[in-house]
Amino acid sequence: MKIKLSFIFTLLALVLVANLSAQNKIQFDESGYQSVLQRSKKEHKPIFYMLYATWCAHCNKMKSEVFTDTLVVNFINKNFIPAWQDAEKGEGDFFKKKFGIRFYPTFLFLNEDGKELYNTSGEFKSDTFVSEAKNALVKEKQLVYLEQExxxxxSNSDKCLAYLSALNKGRDRTLLSPIAQQYLATQSESQLVSNTNxxxxxxxxxxxxxxxxxxxLTHQAAFEAVASPKRVQRKIENIVTELLTLPxxxxxxxxxxxxxMIAExxxxxxxxxxxxxxxxxxxxxxxxxxxxKAITQKSTDEFALKDAKTLKDIASNYLKHIADTASLKYAIRWTQQALTLSDTYDIQILLAKLYQKNKDYKEALEWANKAKAxxxxxGWKTKDADDLLVELSQKQTSK
Incomplete structure (x- = not known):
């Protein structure tokens, strides 16, 4: 009897330890969207979904540091059904399309019908993350409520802006456009110039x-007066960037x-x-x-002569992919200009290699030696320069 009681007590102790261990971490559900919805309906709890990528350093830090913090563990386990999804596998595409996800990590808070209550993205400290997650439980901050309002x-600008602001957290902005257009359709052109609009x-x-x-565009100065020249210019740049990035x-x-053709x-x-x-x-x-070649030879002098990085990148592509003498002369000139802006070892090596490719071994040798020196x-490494000097020495020997 004593043996049996001892066995039972041991078993109970192991179960208790296992339960305490489970409570001290977040058990993320990986069974899939529909399965998580069914759990939510059965348990009558909202869902917390993390969308991540395995290569994302911010995602990995949230997993290892924030989601192991007792403050976060207790709050999430008490208030939500936690789940996560690798955005680049399985149902990842479904989530990206349905919720307009652009950045990782993204955190979605959903009700039992799968309607979005709240979202946020990025890396947080534990207390800040809990503060954000609490917003998902506040009716007046939930997307369902803001949409209804x-x-x-x-025609209410404040209600429109509140809804847009809640939606616009790392989301594909094209999903916000129909909402903005619904409101803006109620405004005459003369009403458009206001801080809220x-x-x-x-x-x-x-x-x-x-x-x-x-x-x-036609009333830029008026909008700059209610916002700022910097904000208006940033909007113009962003709208072109958003238009052209995907293609x-x-x-x-x-x-x-x-x-x-539209952007121009x-x-x-x-x-x-x-x-x-x-x-x-x-x-x-x-x-x-x-x-x-056609683009860079036409416009580099106009748009990139004060940008050492762009000049270096263009010249590097010429070194790798373009061989005609006339074009290499362009690349050499752009690299010389980059050196006047940023006299670095890498750019000196690039110039030496361009001269080498253009069969000007004297200049190539001079710049390789400058880079090495x-x-x-x-007190830094000179391997690239050393290797190039060996190649150039062999060229001279073979003559």
Missing amino acids: FLADV WKIIANGVTDIQSREFQYV VEFRDTIDYTKKR TIHTRKNDSLLFDFDIRIAEKTMNWKKY KNESL
Whole structure:
């Protein structure tokens, strides 16, 4: 009997320890969206979903430091059904499309019907994260409530802005546009220039050709007066960037050409410089070096002569992918200009290699030696210079 009682007490102790251990960490559900919804309905608790990527340092830090903190563990376990999803696997695409996720980590708070209550993204300290998560439990801060309030009076600028502000946390801005347009349709052009309307335009308008954005372009000074020149300029840059980023990332040259024609209707030097940057990016991504040459030789002097990094990047692509003598002379000149802006070992090596590729071995040797001397004087490694000097020595020997 004593043996049996001892066994029972041991078993109970093990169960107790296991339960305490489970309570001291967040048990993230990985069974999938529909399964988590069913749990939520059964347990009558809202859902906390983390969307992460394995390569994301911020995600990994949240997992290892914040979600092991007792303050966070107790709050999440008490108030939510916790779940997570690798955004690049399985149901990741579903989440990205449904909730407009752009950044990692993103934290979604959903009700038992899968409607979004609250969202936020980024890396937090434990106390700040709990403060954010508490917002998901406050009716007046929940998206469901803010949406109902807005739809009850779409001409109310404060309700529109409150709803947009709650939505606009690392989300694809195109999902906000229909909300902003619903409100802005109630405003005449003469009413658009106000501080609140500017905020709604800045947060929710994504269509360059829309009435509201075109009005900003033609009345820029008026909007600068209610916001600031810097904010208005940033909006102009952002709307072009948002328009062109996806076709560049997906290497879609047809869509890029169509959207670029829209973007180039903004006639400012800043916008022309932005288009130059996108033009060279898509030519590089599609490995269209003929196009790349044409763009850079036409516009680098106009838009990049004061930017050492851009000059270096362009010249590096010439070194790797372009061989004709005339083009290499452009790259050499741009690298020399980069050196006047930033006299570094890397740029000196780049210049030496460009001279080598252009068969000017005397200049190549001179710049390789300069690079070696620079790093030696600082006590830094000189391997690239040493390797290049060996190659150049062999070239001279073979003559």
